[in-house]
Amino acid sequence: TVTSEEAQSLFEMAAAKFQEVAALALFNWGNVHMCAARKRIPLDESSPKEIMSAQLRTAYDWVLEMYALAGHRYEEALNIKQDFYEGLLALGQQHFETAKLHWSFALADKVDLSTWDSSETLKLFDSAEEKMRAATEMWEKVEEQRMLELKTPGATEKDEVLKKRKKQHSADGQGELTPEEAAEQAAVMRQQIHLFWGNMLFERSQVEFKLVVGDWKKNLDASVERFKLAGASESDISTVLKNHFSNAVSESEEKKVMPSGTGSSQTSDNIDDESVVES
Known part of the structure; x- marks a missing residue:
């Protein structure tokens, strides 16, 4: 009945x-707003400078405006569910993308x-990293609890409730994960x-280098460590480092002191400030 202890748990x-x-x-x-923001608005490069x-x-x-709308939705999601780490991760990314937008506009x-x-x-950038750190800690706790439940079935008084929850997951088409499958998902x-x-x-180190503020080298080194932990190949990491503004300046300085005809490689003047490491 609805007044039973089991009913309350349900x-x-x-x-x-x-x-x-x-x-x-x-x-x-919120994700819809972030995707909509990727729309390219055509710019007529033949127009006068003012236009x-x-x-x-x-x-x-x-x-x-699209980024702001997305951020508002993510915040609403977190108000409803405080331990919604996906929302916190998304909010961190929204702050990161907004920082990049400010920077890109300044350059353009x-x-x-x-x-x-x-x-x-x-x-x-600070806020994005804070939210990333908090969301990661939140996710680690959720993942630890999930793995504990998978490895120790029947260890709590809510066995029947857990069984019903597993049946519900199966009915939703999600199925019941094995500990191995859960570990694989966690690794990804x-x-x-x-x-x-x-x-x-990496992007923060780019900005700091150009503005001559902060410790850009420390952030660049930290980004490389993160890429390694993500399983990025040495060639991908090397490509990223070559695209860093600091390397463009170094190569430019080398060209100034090199005599002509040495066969030095040419560096593109239009360095893309997007990291090219792919998952």
């Missing part, structure tokens, strides 16, 4: 499930970096976290 499970579904809906809603600048500002403002608009106010951009998730964290540190 009610708690149902409430938790609805809470999770509501948070997931807002999370996906180009106005077009660039319009595109920047639109993407910034050819602002004077020596006078450009970078405080908000650097704060966004951990790899993705390291990869994202590495990209975040």
